[in-house]
Amino acid sequence: MPLSAERAIDRVECTHCGLDVPIALRVEGSAEAFCCAACRTVHAAIHAGGLEAFYRLRADDERRQAVVSGRSYLPFDEPAFHARHVTEAADGTRRARLYLEGVHCGACVWLVERLPQVLDGVCVARLDLRRQVVELAWRPERVALSRIAATLDGLGYPAHPWAEERRDALRRHEQRTQLIRIGVAGACAGNAMLIAFALYGGALEGMDPLYRSFFRGLSAGLTLVALLWPGRVFLRGALSSVRTGVLHMDLPVAIALTAGTAWGIANTVRGVGEVYFESMTAVIFLLLVGRWVQSRQQRTAQDAVSLLFSLTPATALRRAADGADEEVAVESLAIGDRVRVRAGDEVPVDGVLVDGASDLDLSLLTGESAPIAVAVGDAVHAGTRNLSAPIVVEARATGARTRAGQLMQQVERFARERPPLVRLADRVAHNFVIVVIALALATAAMWWPVGADTAIERAITLLIVTCPCALGLATPLALLAAIGRAAERGILIKGGEVLERLSRPGRLWIDKTGTLTRGELRLTDWRGDAELGPLIVALEREVRHPVARALVAHFGDAHGAPAAVERSHAEPGCGVEGLVDGRSVRIGHPQWVGERSSAPRWARRMTAAIEGRARSPIWVAVDGRVRGVASMGDTLRPEAHDALGRLRRLGWEISILSGDRRAVVDAIARDLDVGVERAQSEATPEEKVAQVRRSGSARARRPIFGRDRSIVMVGDGVNDAAALAAADVGVAVHGGAPASLSAADVFLRREGLEPLIELVAGSRRVVDVIRRNVGISIGYNVVAGTLAIAGLIDPMIAAILMPFSSLTVVACSYRSRTFGEER
């Protein structure tokens, strides 16, 4: 194809990130080109700091488009902020931790840690790559924290306060304690095993009783250390299990360990019978490893959550009595304040527009896909975005009292109320405890006629060999492996139970704007002269309105000489007009363009047809004549139809839940074969919650392997946040509002519906892996338990079976492909 060949030659790479540079942003004769303003800013900042080595350090596959918030970090200097997040060291420096967006590779570590060279007054900057947290120390008399944060922002790492300071310290302590326990238990187990080999040899070939007692005595010592230091957690767990009456895996473990150790020591002293010291130390070690894996998985999940609650306080421009604007934290705004909202900014308060006129993007608050024109006297809401011109808003409600704020409070409430899932492993554990203890008693009773010694030994052997090492590893390992793999694929999962819930197909509510559709205006249809392209691009390039962006995106690649704009004027809510190459051009709403231009009959007919399909028509007039008509709409994602089909085949019932107008939603439902009766339109956030809760009212919690259906909500906006929190599983999609992120259990970082399918299919595979793991470990316990009851087991067989079953489970968890490309 000649066209694509031509494009390949034409391709210009962004100097910073390597993405294609759109034609509109190319500069003739310049060695540098940038795909976006953020990349340009970051590139300039890196040069200004003399940090070009960054580009050498970075591997090609680590290039990413830059993110720069360009926000003011002034709230970082306020005393309230310092009281919460900043500590003062003895040498007069201040210390704080900031979470950095955009940190992802080794070169980022280098760049961030060069901060002391770039900014005078910064003493230390140390980055933790995995958690994306930088530890800063600086001299307050030489540099302000806001300046440091702004510099990091300029380098492409927008900074947020790390809200988890205190819990962090606790957690670090907990993590270290766990690691020490594992180390000690591992050393004891290894040495006990070495000594056991000598004992096995002695059992086969004969051994002087003196040496036998010596070896047994030493391993008894090792076991005592393992039991009383790292093994204490099980004893404590068993005690609380007895006290609270909740059967817990720790109970049989503690009984087996104490009884086994006591019996082994007695046998050692008496010089008779068998000892199981090596198996018991191995049990302690393996169970601790299982526990560590589980808490690691929970930590990853907690990090994801706490991060979302630590988003930076936003600022607003308050208009003072003398008419000047001052930048203040949004929290300090009061009712009656006048706030200036620039084009592109988010409205910070609920209020009334008192000056200016513009278009607002309501999509995140209401789900409405088309921008709304507002003028003086209109009500505006926090959480909407001002698109075309600056406006002044008088606040009527602020903070938690705004509509968006109330929604967020609901989100928190639902998140608290969500009933906990009885996890597969817990259900198994409950029954396991009862069965094992009953079997041990039965074994003792059965062998009692043969002799008290034999009976007690058999019962204790049973308890030791059925210690649930593999069972303790079965679930956490599978979940940790899956969550890690999912994260690599751009699917962030906040906890293991989410996967268990998602494995049970039920009803899936899906938001329309931004989820099924792209969430942005696109040109869906065009009729007019081809030569208009350069004129349109020239005029609309500088306009920030979504219609302008859609037009530039469509015509940006058009061929032809670029046109020169002599003058232009944007009329908020109407369109833009200007003089391009000596011709007067008007682009905008048909009524406004029609005021000064004549429209041919085909244009009027097409306009009526576009409106009939619930899309927005745009007229392009040149020299007083309408020469082109464009249809603007939020278009369906190309993969949406297929994706819903595959979800249905996986057993999910699909319904659409949207805040957009009926005509738009119904048209999309028809396109997707969802059925208009399953598509709810014009739903307020409260109605969305009600719908989700109603469908979940049949939710039952059954004790064992319950097959109850899950209610899942997929969405992206503030209007979805409460519904996300109310559902069994809330899934936030790429590009969503921060509010929806904090309410969701899963965040899909990749665009489109593909990751949603991967998530659902992957969850099912994870639960299969868990079931298989549980099956393996129970199977092992049945075999080992039977042998123990029959008296056919000896310490060597027990010592071989124990790690073998655990290794099988480990191998199964890491070999199985849960997330990734479909095979």
Place this chain on the structure above:
Amino acid sequence: MSALFIVLPLALLVAAAAVAAFVWATRRGQFDDLETPAVRVLHDDVD
């Protein structure tokens, strides 16, 4: 063979020393961040 009575406890003492070293390192936070130092060392000579 009677050497075992001395050598074996000695071996366990060595193991105990290793465990003590591990505990010391863990308490000092040597295992808190296992990813970044591996990356950082690659850049030591760039400045």
